[in-house]
Amino acid sequence: ELKVEQNPLFLSMQEGKNYTIYCNYSTTSDRLYWYRQDPGKSLESLFVLLSNGAVKQEGRLMASLDTKARLSTLHITAAVHDLSATYFCAVGAGGTSYGKLTFGQGTILTVHP
Amino acid sequence: DADVTQTPRNRITKTGKRIMLECSQTKGHDRMYWYRQDPGLGLRLIYYSFDVKDINKGEISDGYSVSRQAQAKFSLSLESAIPNQTALYFCATSEPWTSESSYNEQFFGPGTRLTVL
Numbered sequence: 001e002l003k004v005e006q007n008p009l010f011l012s013m014q015e016g017k018n019y020t021i022y023c024n025y026s027t028t029s030d031r032l033y034w035y036r037q038d039p040g041k042s043l044e045s046l047f048v049l050l051s052n053g054a055v056k057q058e059g060r061l062m063a064s065l066d067t068k069a070r071l072s073t074l075h076i077t078a079a080v081h082d083l084s085a086t087y088f089c090a091v092g093a094g095g096t097s098y099g100k101l102t103f104g105q106g107t108i109l110t111v112h113p
Numbered sequence: 114d115a116d117v118t119q120t121p122r123n124r125i126t127k128t129g130k131r132i133m134l135e136c137s138q139t140k141g142h143d144r145m146y147w148y149r150q151d152p153g154l155g156l157r158l159i160y161y162s163f164d165v166k167d168i169n170k171g172e173i174s175d176g177y178s179v180s181r182q183a184q185a186k187f188s189l190s191l192e193s194a195i196p197n198q199t200a201l202y203f204c205a206t207s208e209p210w211t212s213e214s215s216y217n218e219q220f221f222g223p224g225t226r227l228t229v230l
Binding site: 004041103 | 144146148155156158163203216217218220222223224
C-alpha cells in the first residue's frame with residue numbers, strides 16, 4: 001500500500017526567509033504532483049514531476065524529485081505573504097491502479113510580515 | 114464557466130438521511146474521482162471511474178456509493194448519513210496517460226462542504 005508523508009505539517013515563516021517542505025513516499029512511482037489549496041478553496045496544480053532528478057520552478061517555489069530516495073521537496077525562497085496556503089504532494093500509483101493518486105497530509109504554511 | 118462543477122456547495126443534513134452530491138465536467142475527460150478531505154488527513158479517495166462502465170472503490174468506500182451517468186457526470190451518494198461523514202468533498206477529473214502532455218494530472222472541482230448532524 002502506497003503511503004505518502006509530508007513534513008512539517010505546520011510551517012510558520014517570516015517574510016523573506018527560505019524553507020523546504022518534504023514529501024516521502026513508500027513505494028516506487030514515476031509521477032509526483034504538488035498542489036496548493038487556499039482556505040475554503042479547491043486544489044490548484046503547481047508542479048508535475050515525472051522523472052528522477054526532475055526540477056520545476058515557478059516564481060518563489062521550486063520542486064524536485066528523487067525517485068531513488070522516494071523523496072520530493074518543495075523549496076520556498078524569500079517567502080511572501082501570498083504564499084500562505086496548504087500545500088499537498090500526491091504520488092501516482094502504478095500497475096492496475098495506474099491513474100490513482102495518494103495524497104500527503106498537507107503542510108499548512110503561514111507567512112508572517 | 115468552471116470546467117469541473119459540484120452541487121450543492123454546502124449541505125447540512127441529519128443522521129440517517131440519504132444525500133447525493135453531484136459532479137459535472139466540461140473538460141472531456143474520461144476519468145473522474147471522488148475524495149473527501151478531513152483536517153490533518155489530506156485527501157482520501159472514495160471512488161473512481163476510468164470510463165462510464167468502469168467504477169472502482171477507493172480506500173474509504175464504506176458508507177458511500179456512486180453513479181456514472183455519463184462521461185461528464187459522476188454522483189456520490191451517502192445512503193444513510195452519519196456524523197463522521199462530515200467533511201469537504203471534492204470531485205476531480207483527469208485524462209488517461211496517452212501522451213506526455215496529459216501527465217494524468219487531476220483537476221479539482223470547488224468542493225462540497227457537508228455537515229451531518
